[in-house]
Amino acid sequence: MRILFIADVVGSPGRGAIEQRLQTLKAELEVDACVLNGENAADGIGITPRLADRLLAAGADAITLGNHAFRRMEIGPYLEGSQQVIRPANTSMHTPGRGLAIVPTSNGARLAVINVLGSLFLHPACSMFEVIDELVETARRETPLVLVDAHAEATSEKIALARWLDGRVTAVVGTHTHVQTSDARVLAKGTAFITDAGMTGPHDSVIGVVSDLAIRRMRTGLPVRFETAQGDVRIEGALIDCDSETGTASSIEAVRVSMS
Numbered sequence: 001m002r003i004l005f006i007a008d009v010v011g012s013p014g015r016g017a018i019e020q021r022l023q024t025l026k027a028e029l030e031v032d033a034c035v036l037n038g039e040n041a042a043d044g045i046g047i048t049p050r051l052a053d054r055l056l057a058a059g060a061d062a063i064t065l066g067n068h069a070f071r072r073m074e075i076g077p078y079l080e081g082s083q084q085v086i087r088p089a090n091t092s093m094h095t096p097g098r099g100l101a102i103v104p105t106s107n108g109a110r111l112a113v114i115n116v117l118g119s120l121f122l123h124p125a126c127s128m129f130e131v132i133d134e135l136v137e138t139a140r141r142e143t144p145l146v147l148v149d150a151h152a153e154a155t156s157e158k159i160a161l162a163r164w165l166d167g168r169v170t171a172v173v174g175t176h177t178h179v180q181t182s183d184a185r186v187l188a189k190g191t192a193f194i195t196d197a198g199m200t201g202p203h204d205s206v207i208g209v210v211s212d213l214a215i216r217r218m219r220t221g222l223p224v225r226f227e228t229a230q231g232d233v234r235i236e237g238a239l240i241d242c243d244s245e246t247g248t249a250s251s252i253e254a255v256r257v258s259m260s
């Protein structure tokens with residue numbers, strides 16, 4: 001079976017690309033399950049209940065988040081009640097929602113989705129390594145198909161997590177840095193991995209932000225209100241082939257679709 005992971009959807013350009021193209025892309029790629037990172041869906045930062053519902057309606061089976069999960073506070077009660085939209089498992093125990101979802105796939109299987117935060121710059125309540133083993137065990141009691149969204153700044157943290165989980169999960173997909181890496185591979189014991197799946201949004205930008213604004217903040221150190229860029233919109237992510245009976249991955253490749 002095939003799992004399509006859609007990398008960080010940024011603002012209205014990213015959402016527009018998903019609403020316009022995801023259903024046909026899933027059909028073209030013969031996808032059985034689609035997981036999407038939506039932490040930047042609302043104006044480039046956070047997500048609202050309305051936008052989460054729209055991304056699910058556009059074809060996502062599950063939505064993961066990240067360090068900006070709670071920038072829009074109205075998402076809290078929604079996460080409490082959602083079976084498909086999850087926040088990182090290692091945020092504070094007092095935050096709403098959960099870090100594990102189990103969703104049905106179109107081929108009759110079930111896919112477990114786990115979301116965790118790396119430590120560098122992102123300030124999780126505890127290290128992802130403190131929570132991941134129990135999460136994976138819980139998931140694997142339900143289904144052999146397990147995808148982990150490792151939302152982290154440091155490439156080393158994402159690679160280390162993938163190697164720690166090799167043979168226990170179907171895929172570890174890195175998010176957060178918005179720059180697709182060229183290291184998609186299946187590890188020795190059958191876990192598919194890519195350090196960063198990229199960004200679904202405007203690539204004529206500084207990781208989604210209007211370049212001049214990002215540069216001005218970096219040059220001056222003064223507060224600058226960021227705006228989402230518009231140009232060179234792409235859908236990026238990763239496509240994983242795996243065995244639905246064992247959960248073992250056989251291939252992973254980076255996905256890049258230009259909208260222009």
Ligand SMILES: [Fe+2]
Pocket residue numbers: 039066067068151176
């Ligand atoms: Fe992030």
